[in-house]
Amino acid sequence: MCNACVIEHVKETMLSRRSLFMGAAASGAAAIAASAISARPAMAQASGKVVDLTYVFDEKFPTFDGAPGIAYEEAVNFDKSGYQLWKLTIVEHSGTHIDAPLHFSKDGMSVDQIPAESLICPLCVIDISAxxxxxxxxALEAEDVQAWVSANGDIPKGACIAMNSGWGAKVATPEFRNTPDGKFAFPGFGKSATDLLAEMGVAAIASDSLSLDPGNSPDFAVHNSWLPGGRYGIENLANVDQLPAKGATIFVGAPKHARGTGGPARILAMV
Structure with a gap:
């Protein structure tokens, strides 16, 4: 399916699901905030090492539509004024960034409304690099979640689940986004996994690729089901291969602009 066709299909799906998700988003946000508070004991294991999970964001960083995600314009010149200042034009969903519920729901939470307590989470990393x-x-599917639980124990409520697909190794190449013939190609979450994680009370999911959904997704099934439930996502997470499967705590420095559907974020993990 062409990129434009995918986007048009998503618009139609979002409109048809509006009434269905309005109530779910409100109740989901409250439940996630409560889960985040109960998850505090799972965040006490970190020893103090900090891993930066954020890519440097510039005009060359890969974006979904292929256009630069940031533009710079000099607002104040140092030689003329003794200080310097840029005027930035930023596309919300570019660089290492957060997807707020409002991104895929007409009346969902904007990024400034995400409860602060759900932005500090126990971090579980599921490896699908093989x-x-x-x-x-x-796609990271339900069986991958179940295998992780078998090996590591229960996933704490209010956790963030990060996918390690090894895709970060491709970030400086065209293969991070697409095949040589221009088709989207990158790993993501499968709906079987995110449905299960929602039942577990997980607060957020994070991908080390360009999207929460795999590149060949025809309908953004994960975006359309996960975000309207009052949960958030993170895309383009860096250095996931430096994290343990469990025991780390993630700090999501989400932006706080009104009516935001998401935005570039500084993401850190304490291990």
Whole structure:
């Protein structure tokens, strides 16, 4: 399916689901905030090492539509004024960034309304890099979540689940976004996994690729189900391969502009 067709299909889906998700978003946000408070004991294991999970954001960083996500204009010149200042034009969903519920729901929470307590979470990392080596559009599915639980124990309520697909190694290449013939190709979450994680009371999901959904998704099924439930997502997470499967705490420095559907964020983990 062409990029424009995908976007048009998403618009139609969002409108048809508006009334369905309005109530779910409000109740979901309250439940997630409560889960975040109960998750505090799971965040006490960190030893103090900080891992920066944020890419440097410039005009060359890959974006979904291929256009630069940031533009600079000199507002104050140092030689003339003794200080310097840029005027920035930024696309919300570019660089390492957060997806707020409002991104895929007409009346969902904007980024400034996300409860602060849900932005500090126990972090669980699920590794699907072996699958992604053979399939550029590999998806983290329910069986991957179940395998993680079998190996590591229960996922805490209010946690953030990060996907490690190994895709960060491609970030400086065209393959981070698409195949040589221009088709989207990158790993993401499968709806079977996010439905299960929602039942577990997870607050957020994070991908080390360009999107929460795999590149070949025809309908953004994860965006359309996860975000309207009052949960948030993170895309383009860096250095995920430096994190343990469990025991770290993630700090999501979400932007706080009114009516925001998301935005570039500084994401840190304490390990």
């Amino acid at each position: 699958k992604a080596k053979d399939d550029a559009n590999a």
